[in-house]
Amino acid sequence: xxxxxxxxxxxxxxxxxxxxxxxxxxxxxxxxxxxxxxxxxxxxxxxxxxxxxxxxxxxxxxxxxxxxxxxxxxxxxxxxxxxxxxxxxxxxxxxxxxxxxxxxxxxxxxxxxxxxxxxxxxxxxxxxxxxxxxxxxxxxxxxxxxxxxxxxxxxxxxxxxxxxxxxxxxxxxxxxxxxxxxxxxxxxxxxxxxxxxxxxxxxxxxxxxxxxxxxxxxxxxxxxxxxxxxxxxxxxxxxxxxxxxxxxxxxxxxxxx
Numbered sequence: 001x002x003x004x005x006x007x008x009x010x011x012x013x014x015x016x017x018x019x020x021x022x023x024x025x026x027x028x029x030x031x032x033x034x035x036x037x038x039x040x041x042x043x044x045x046x047x048x049x050x051x052x053x054x055x056x057x058x059x060x061x062x063x064x065x066x067x068x069x070x071x072x073x074x075x076x077x078x079x080x081x082x083x084x085x086x087x088x089x090x091x092x093x094x095x096x097x098x099x100x101x102x103x104x105x106x107x108x109x110x111x112x113x114x115x116x117x118x119x120x121x122x123x124x125x126x127x128x129x130x131x132x133x134x135x136x137x138x139x140x141x142x143x144x145x146x147x148x149x150x151x152x153x154x155x156x157x158x159x160x161x162x163x164x165x166x167x168x169x170x171x172x173x174x175x176x177x178x179x180x181x182x183x184x185x186x187x188x189x190x191x192x193x194x195x196x197x198x199x200x201x202x203x204x205x206x207x208x209x210x211x212x213x214x215x216x217x218x219x220x221x222x223x224x225x226x227x228x229x230x231x232x233x234x235x236x237x238x239x240x241x242x243x244x245x246x247x248x249x250x251x252x253x254x255x256x257x
Contacts, residue, residue, distance in 0.1 A: 001029035002230040006128075007077045009033045009070070011060055011117055012087030014041040016184035017133065020218025021084055021225045026052055028226050030082065033073045035060065035117070037087075060087055060113030063120075070120040081128040082229045083121045085114040088133060088152075090186055092145035092193050103148050110152035114159065127171040129229045132160050134176040134240055140248050153178075157240050164238030173237040175228045180244025181206050182216040211246035 008025050012018040013034030022032050026048070033054040034041060045055040054076065056069045074080055088110045091102060114132060121130075137146055138154035157176055164174035181187055183203075191199035207214050224243050227233050242248065 001027075002232060003082070003226060004029035006030040006081040006229070007033070007073070007079050008082035008084065008229065009035065009073060009080060009117070009121060010084045010086055011035045011113070013084075014038050014044040014055075016186060017179065017182055017218055017221050018084075018086040019044060020182075020220075020222035021086060022048070022053070022222075024219060024222030024226045025082075025229070026050065028230070030229075031077055033069075033077075035066075035069065035087070060117055061108050063116050066116050066120045070117075070124065074124045079126070080121055080124045083118060083125070083128075083130045084133070084225055084229070085117060085130070085156075086133045087113060087117075088186075090146070090149040090190060092190060093148075094145055095147040098148060106148040106152050110149070111155050111159070114156060118163070122167075122172075125170075125172055128173075129233075130163070130167075130172065130174045131225050131228045132156050132174070132176040134160070134178045136178050136180050136242060136244050136248050139178060139240060140242070160240065161238045168237060173228075173233070175233070175236060175238070176240040177221065177224055177228070178240045178242045178244070179216065179221055180242070180247040181210065182218060182221050182243075184218065187215070209247065210244070211249055214245065216243060216245055 003025055008030045010018055010022050010032055013022045014036035025032050031052045035056050035058050037059045041055050041057050058065050058069055134156040135153040138150035139157050142150040160174050160176040167174055191202035194202045
């Protein structure tokens with residue numbers, strides 16, 4: 001149990017990647033405080049059914065509320081060892097048609113929200129690990145309609161490296177996970193945006209283009225987050241770790257045997 005007696009804060013932990021991370025962290029012995037804006041957080045807390053989970057319904061754009069919640073977590077559990085900045089949004093729209101409001105929606109949650117939670121947590125962190133959820137989208141690849149999302153996820157790599165440099169003297173490591181396609185509600189939503197009549201065909205097409213011929217699971221992503229949060233990765237900081245089934249591996253789809 002590599003996270004025994006650790007206290008973790010996971011944003012967006014009610015579903016998708018955040019839920020996968022939460023479940024693995026609990027299995028590895030951590031206590032987990034979930035921050036999520038979706039009403040599903042109540043259902044998730046009930047399903048997990050353990051005293052080792054706290055749930056807070058909050059918009060990470062709300063700095064005052066975030067500060068109150070982080071203080072409450074610290075007062076209840078006495079420490080914060082791990083922060084996973086998982087909460088994020090993605091709405092597909094061509095750059096030429098994207099309203100400023102939709103642009104700011106991505107920036108305010110994916111970048112500023114991560115900033116807000118991190119700034120609130122750090123005063124309570126004596127040492128430990130911060131894991132940011134970036135993506136292969138932005139730093140490595142991008143598809144049409146993803147300009148806002150790609151911009152924010154690339155920014156999180158810069159955030160990770162800059163923060164890692166500052167926090168190394170405090171024995172706080174900062175790394176990023178760069179997922180390819182993981183089977184999550186976000187991917188399901190993007191598939192519906194792409195093909196409302198047959199979203200499964202979009203998912204099947206994605207899987208076909210991945211060398212491993214499948215999408216990743218939330219547990220697989222959770223396992224990587226647990227590694228980066230634990231002492232097993234004690235000499236790793238400022239890095240972006242790709243988990244994508246090899247989707248960014250091919251140089252071309254036509255060369256070779």
